[in-house]
Amino acid sequence: MTTQTPEPTAPRPPGSGGGAGDARRRDAAGTRRLLLDAARHRFARDGYSGTTVRDIADDAGVNVALINRYFTSKEGLFAACLTGSVNDLERAVAADLPLDQVPLSIAGQLTSPDAGEFPHRLLLLLRSSGDERADEIRLQTLRSFSERLAATAGRQPGDTDGDRHLLHAQIVLAASFGIVMLRASTALEPLASAGEQDLLPPLRDLISALLPPK
Amino acid sequence: MTTQTPEPTAPRPPGSGGGAGDARRRDAAGTRRLLLDAARHRFARDGYSGTTVRDIADDAGVNVALINRYFTSKEGLFAACLTGSVNDLERAVAADLPLDQVPLSIAGQLTSPDAGEFPHRLLLLLRSSGDERADEIRLQTLRSFSERLAATAGRQPGDTDGDRHLLHAQIVLAASFGIVMLRASTALEPLASAGEQDLLPPLRDLISALLPPK
Amino acid sequence: MTTQTPEPTAPRPPGSGGGAGDARRRDAAGTRRLLLDAARHRFARDGYSGTTVRDIADDAGVNVALINRYFTSKEGLFAACLTGSVNDLERAVAADLPLDQVPLSIAGQLTSPDAGEFPHRLLLLLRSSGDERADEIRLQTLRSFSERLAATAGRQPGDTDGDRHLLHAQIVLAASFGIVMLRASTALEPLASAGEQDLLPPLRDLISALLPPK
Amino acid sequence: MTTQTPEPTAPRPPGSGGGAGDARRRDAAGTRRLLLDAARHRFARDGYSGTTVRDIADDAGVNVALINRYFTSKEGLFAACLTGSVNDLERAVAADLPLDQVPLSIAGQLTSPDAGEFPHRLLLLLRSSGDERADEIRLQTLRSFSERLAATAGRQPGDTDGDRHLLHAQIVLAASFGIVMLRASTALEPLASAGEQDLLPPLRDLISALLPPK
DNA sequence: TATGAATGAGAATTCATTCAT
DNA sequence: GATGAATGAATTCTCATTCAT
Numbered sequence: 001m002t003t004q005t006p007e008p009t010a011p012r013p014p015g016s017g018g019g020a021g022d023a024r025r026r027d028a029a030g031t032r033r034l035l036l037d038a039a040r041h042r043f044a045r046d047g048y049s050g051t052t053v054r055d056i057a058d059d060a061g062v063n064v065a066l067i068n069r070y071f072t073s074k075e076g077l078f079a080a081c082l083t084g085s086v087n088d089l090e091r092a093v094a095a096d097l098p099l100d101q102v103p104l105s106i107a108g109q110l111t112s113p114d115a116g117e118f119p120h121r122l123l124l125l126l127r128s129s130g131d132e133r134a135d136e137i138r139l140q141t142l143r144s145f146s147e148r149l150a151a152t153a154g155r156q157p158g159d160t161d162g163d164r165h166l167l168h169a170q171i172v173l174a175a176s177f178g179i180v181m182l183r184a185s186t187a188l189e190p191l192a193s194a195g196e197q198d199l200l201p202p203l204r205d206l207i208s209a210l211l212p213p214k
Numbered sequence: 215m216t217t218q219t220p221e222p223t224a225p226r227p228p229g230s231g232g233g234a235g236d237a238r239r240r241d242a243a244g245t246r247r248l249l250l251d252a253a254r255h256r257f258a259r260d261g262y263s264g265t266t267v268r269d270i271a272d273d274a275g276v277n278v279a280l281i282n283r284y285f286t287s288k289e290g291l292f293a294a295c296l297t298g299s300v301n302d303l304e305r306a307v308a309a310d311l312p313l314d315q316v317p318l319s320i321a322g323q324l325t326s327p328d329a330g331e332f333p334h335r336l337l338l339l340l341r342s343s344g345d346e347r348a349d350e351i352r353l354q355t356l357r358s359f360s361e362r363l364a365a366t367a368g369r370q371p372g373d374t375d376g377d378r379h380l381l382h383a384q385i386v387l388a389a390s391f392g393i394v395m396l397r398a399s400t401a402l403e404p405l406a407s408a409g410e411q412d413l414l415p416p417l418r419d420l421i422s423a424l425l426p427p428k
Numbered sequence: 429m430t431t432q433t434p435e436p437t438a439p440r441p442p443g444s445g446g447g448a449g450d451a452r453r454r455d456a457a458g459t460r461r462l463l464l465d466a467a468r469h470r471f472a473r474d475g476y477s478g479t480t481v482r483d484i485a486d487d488a489g490v491n492v493a494l495i496n497r498y499f500t501s502k503e504g505l506f507a508a509c510l511t512g513s514v515n516d517l518e519r520a521v522a523a524d525l526p527l528d529q530v531p532l533s534i535a536g537q538l539t540s541p542d543a544g545e546f547p548h549r550l551l552l553l554l555r556s557s558g559d560e561r562a563d564e565i566r567l568q569t570l571r572s573f574s575e576r577l578a579a580t581a582g583r584q585p586g587d588t589d590g591d592r593h594l595l596h597a598q599i600v601l602a603a604s605f606g607i608v609m610l611r612a613s614t615a616l617e618p619l620a621s622a623g624e625q626d627l628l629p630p631l632r633d634l635i636s637a638l639l640p641p642k
Numbered sequence: 643m644t645t646q647t648p649e650p651t652a653p654r655p656p657g658s659g660g661g662a663g664d665a666r667r668r669d670a671a672g673t674r675r676l677l678l679d680a681a682r683h684r685f686a687r688d689g690y691s692g693t694t695v696r697d698i699a700d701d702a703g704v705n706v707a708l709i710n711r712y713f714t715s716k717e718g719l720f721a722a723c724l725t726g727s728v729n730d731l732e733r734a735v736a737a738d739l740p741l742d743q744v745p746l747s748i749a750g751q752l753t754s755p756d757a758g759e760f761p762h763r764l765l766l767l768l769r770s771s772g773d774e775r776a777d778e779i780r781l782q783t784l785r786s787f788s789e790r791l792a793a794t795a796g797r798q799p800g801d802t803d804g805d806r807h808l809l810h811a812q813i814v815l816a817a818s819f820g821i822v823m824l825r826a827s828t829a830l831e832p833l834a835s836a837g838e839q840d841l842l843p844p845l846r847d848l849i850s851a852l853l854p855p856k
Numbered sequence: 857t858a859t860g861a862a863t864g865a866g867a868a869t870t871c872a873t874t875c876a877t
Numbered sequence: 878g879a880t881g882a883a884t885g886a887a888t889t890c891t892c893a894t895t896c897a898t
Contacts, residue, residue: 047261050263050264063859066857067893073894138400139400139401167404170396173392174396175389178395190377191381202382206385241882267868276884278884282868282869454861475689480887480889490863491863493862493891494862495889502889556827595844596844598830602820605819606816610815610816614780616784619812638844673878711879716873
């Protein structure tokens with residue numbers, strides 16, 4: 001394995017399951033959530049096959065076997081991460097923001113100082129586990145996203161091709177993905193550590209260039 | 215553009231017309247190239263850990279052991295793919311295009327009808343093997359790319375922060391990545407099957423919004 | 429003497445009387461010991477590279493993966509065998525026998541009728557895994573052995589070179605090794621099946637010739 | 643592999659077969675000898691399974707495939723080494739030395755300053771390839787050796803057991819083996835670098851203690 | 857519910873050997 | 878006779894998963 005784990009590839013000794021001080025023991029719901037959180041980060045950062053269930057369990061501080069107990073399999077856990085993220089994302093954009101606030105929202109989400117969940121949830125949409133079901137979810141989510149985004153754009157005079165807005169919305173989406181990816185996987189400065197106030201202006205420009213308001 | 219670099223098809227050994235089956239035997243350079251091509255596609259599509267050396271060897275139609283023979287290890291093969299791609303990318307943009315041709319060039323590269331190499335080479339830059347050396351190459355390439363791109367932009371009146379151009383260039387780069395990723399890993403229409411003539415206009419808009427000409 | 433150290437047979441889990449088949453399950457310490465015992469024999473007999481981890485696991489009747497679980501790697505297992513053997517050897521000679529009992533002790537150890545552990549532990553000291561750490565242990569052990577042996581020898585009138593005793597002790601050690609090796613790897617009669625009463629006299633002669641008592 | 647080759651595990655690049663300056667090319671007998679010499683050293687030092695045919699071929703500066711060409715297989719090469727060594731050893735002791743010269747001869751052989759062949763040939767007798775045929779040769783050689791050695795010893799008054807001389811001779815042989823082994827595989831001082839004049843006296847003592855002259 | 861021991865499938869890599877030139 | 882490309886059979890090690898407690 002070549003995951004870039006901080007720990008210097010310690011030969012995982014037998015009997016170091018976790019046991020974070022015996023707190024939160026015997027709490028099914030809590031354990032589930034712990035695993036989901038850990039998994040989302042790992043999957044987003046290292047991809048599906050770059051992540052081992054042991055990594056996740058260790059991060060969560062629980063026993064590996066519980067992954068299978070609660071999620072049946074690694075793929076099950078991945079699917080759960082995905083649907084969970086989708087739900088949260090849906091809720092995040094459900095507000096149906098006015099168009100001129102979209103850049104602000106995106107910029108904010110991308111740079112939320114507390115290493116917010118948004119980038120991870122987004123990244124997850126690009127990760128494939130090879131599981132058909134999960135892939136369908138991904139596609140469905142992306143589709144609905146871009147449609148909603150396209151809907152915010154104004155119709156330009158002489159527009160015949162309805163697809164054009166959709167294409168542009170998908171390009172905006174793609175740009176967001178690209179930014180998250182680059183920030184997540186490289187140390188490319190200044191992009192990697194740009195803050196909200198840095199990202200907002202160019203994003204506003206980008207969006208208004210592709211999706212002019214109605 | 216659409217430079218395909220079809221890697222001038224190995225000098226076939228005498229007496230192997232061109233039939234199916236196992237022609238091209240006993241040709242070290244040819245085998246190497248075959249492996250590189252197969253590996254680039256697999257790595258770009260499935261990521262480093264999602265790819266099996268056996269997959270690659272099978273795609274290339276050669277024995278697995280040859281990967282270690284020619285590239286020492288899976289990581290060695292990955293590094294070779296990366297540097298190879300970098301070289302080709304460098305050459306591709308070496309032309310130092312005038313700014314107003316950049317969108318055209320990008321659009322062309324992204325949509326080359328014959329599933330050209332460009333997207334794969336680009337995608338590769340986002341894949342990590344955990345190998346320090348390879349990661350350094352990736353970063354270096356991205357950096358030099360964005361700098362060159364930034365250099366094509368005009369200085370705006372009152373510009374004090376030189377980083378701004380760089381940031382914008384990196385966002386353009388990110389957008390390209392995002393488009394390639396989405397096209398590669400999902401069937402999101404209309405983006406997935408948009409052709410050059412579809413992508414050109416929005417890309418032109420995007421670029422001139424972020425990197426106004428001098 | 430003939431200390432057999434039969435490794436006080438793992439605490440069998442309740443409800444597994446002593447029948448054949450796969451008793452002793454779910455007993456980490458027992459499994460570890462089982463692997464060590466099997467490994468010591470194999471390594472001693474076939475050398476490091478002549479031994480397969482699968483051989484060892486099969487001998488021990490456990491799954492191969494457990495070798496990596498408990499000892500990290502084949503080399504780790506080898507090192508564990510070595511240090512284990514060293515400890516036992518140290519204990520075996522710790523008694524600081526009076527010189528005139530040394531031949532008896534050696535003869536006893538070499539011929540313990542139940543194919544005792546001693547020869548294996550000794551043989552192990554001649555096997556190299558290429559692992560630096562393990563090699564250092566070997567050397568250290570041999571050194572301390574021969575020093576202790578040399579110390580039992582009397583000083584001869586006019587002795588100036590202190591090294592002489594050490595050299596002689598090492599030759600005695602070498603002879604012991606040679607005997608063990610020949611017995612282990614060939615069917616050379618009568619040496620191969622000589623018993624304690626056969627070996628004792630010549631060993632006594634050999635030792636008193638090289639290490640005359642004080 | 644963990645052979646302790648000096649070269650820092652250079653990833654053997656394709657196309658570095660050997661070609662020692664194109665001298666001695668197309669010389670079947672020469673090549674054979676070259677391979678035998680290289681093989682004897684490797685086998686003696688690293689054992690059968692610790693040695694790779696590539697190691698041997700590289701040492702000899704010839705192509706690997708020639709091993710199979712000339713010796714059919716790795717085992718064939720090993721057997722050839724063994725019989726070759728046996729022949730040389732036979733010749734070495736054929737002189738039927740007077741008993742009082744045996745220690746001198748052995749000490750000389752063990753320490754021959756030019757890293758003589760003797761220790762290697764001797765060591766080879768302890769290495770097993772798992773090949774029945776080879777093992778038979780080894781045993782046969784050891785037997786004839788010890789018999790010849792026993793024959794030099796004088797009959798003691800009241801000797802009834804004829805085997806006693808043979809046993810003693812085998813112990814002398816074993817001691818020689820042990821010394822060679824220790825010298826070859828460890829850096830145990832002073833034994834490791836003892837010269838002929840150091841080894842001669844104790845060996846003389848050892849031999850006369852076990853095999854008193856007639 | 858939680859734990860850690862155990863397992864089998866599969867991954868990368870090495871190696872002796874054969875083939876074509 | 879000699880070379881190096883190619884191959885298939887191991888070998889070590891990792892990983893997801895299941896079992897017994």
